Amino acid sequence: MRDAVTVYYVGYGISLIALSLALWIFLYFKELRCLRNTIHANLMFTYLLLDITWICTAKLQSSQNYIASRVRNRILSSCV
Numbered sequence: 001m002r003d004a005v006t007v008y009y010v011g012y013g014i015s016l017i018a019l020s021l022a023l024w025i026f027l028y029f030k031e032l033r034c035l036r037n038t039i040h041a042n043l044m045f046t047y048l049l050l051d052i053t054w055i056c057t058a059k060l061q062s063s064q065n066y067i068a069s070r071v072r073n074r075i076l077s078s079c080v
Helices: 002-028 035-062 066-079
Strands: none
Touching (some): 002 035
């Protein structure tokens, strides 16, 4: 099970780096601005947020710390 979690962390980390780079390219080069690229930039931003959310959630769930469990419960109760 630990190996699978490690693969998830590595995969989401690589995705986070690649999406950040692609989003930076779309935002930095003004001549790339068009509707299609704006839509793709927004899609990449949502995937970036999804990656960050997954990593934070996985870290909070795997933690045995009392404070981390209280934070996790607060976050999950505010989402519902």
